[in-house]
Amino acid sequence: MPARRPLSWFWLIVLAGLILWPRLQLLGHPLFWDEAWNINALRSLTAGSDLFSQQYWRHPPLYMELGRLLGPNTAGFDQRLQLLSILLNTLGLLAFLHPVARIYGRKVAVYTGVVYAFLPGAIFFDTWIKQDPAVTCFGMLAIGFLIRRKFFISGLLLGLAFLGKATAIFYLAGSILYIFSTPNRPKDFRLV
Numbered sequence: 001m002p003a004r005r006p007l008s009w010f011w012l013i014v015l016a017g018l019i020l021w022p023r024l025q026l027l028g029h030p031l032f033w034d035e036a037w038n039i040n041a042l043r044s045l046t047a048g049s050d051l052f053s054q055q056y057w058r059h060p061p062l063y064m065e066l067g068r069l070l071g072p073n074t075a076g077f078d079q080r081l082q083l084l085s086i087l088l089n090t091l092g093l094l095a096f097l098h099p100v101a102r103i104y105g106r107k108v109a110v111y112t113g114v115v116y117a118f119l120p121g122a123i124f125f126d127t128w129i130k131q132d133p134a135v136t137c138f139g140m141l142a143i144g145f146l147i148r149r150k151f152f153i154s155g156l157l158l159g160l161a162f163l164g165k166a167t168a169i170f171y172l173a174g175s176i177l178y179i180f181s182t183p184n185r186p187k188d189f190r191l192v
Helices: 009-024 033-047 053-058 062-068 077-104 106-117 120-125 132-147 151-162 166-181
Strands: none
Touching: 009 077, 009 106, 033 053, 033 062, 033 077, 062 077, 062 132, 077 106, 077 132, 132 151, 132 166, 151 166
């Protein structure tokens, strides 16, 4: 099957807008248990307290370190973390749509993006203050670069996904399956 063209910048911008619009409406939502733990862990860590800081070490540090850059002990911190999650999830979905467009065509990729943009569950979970958006974003970027045969960049991005959460193992498994199921795999990845 010949590779098709990726989505144009126009469609990427339109889809990003469609994805962002309903999610931005939920900024400032009441926090769930895990979200509050993550916020309190960052606040405790930056204030030098041990009260909630053990939550910081529950997962690899990438998402929490990005959160530390957003001013944990200032007003509106929860909304800034929600915005970080929304942006990471949006970038992850746009990275997912790139291989969809190359494999199934632009039309399928656009429909996929529009449907995902308005799925109630996706809208709800994309604003959560959790480590999963970092894994999704960097994992999908890694797979996108792997498909384009940019192995070094793909490996770096997969490493960042592992620094987000251990569930990046699924992106690694998918990458390995892709490498060994591709008929024109690089000579570096031979089975013998």
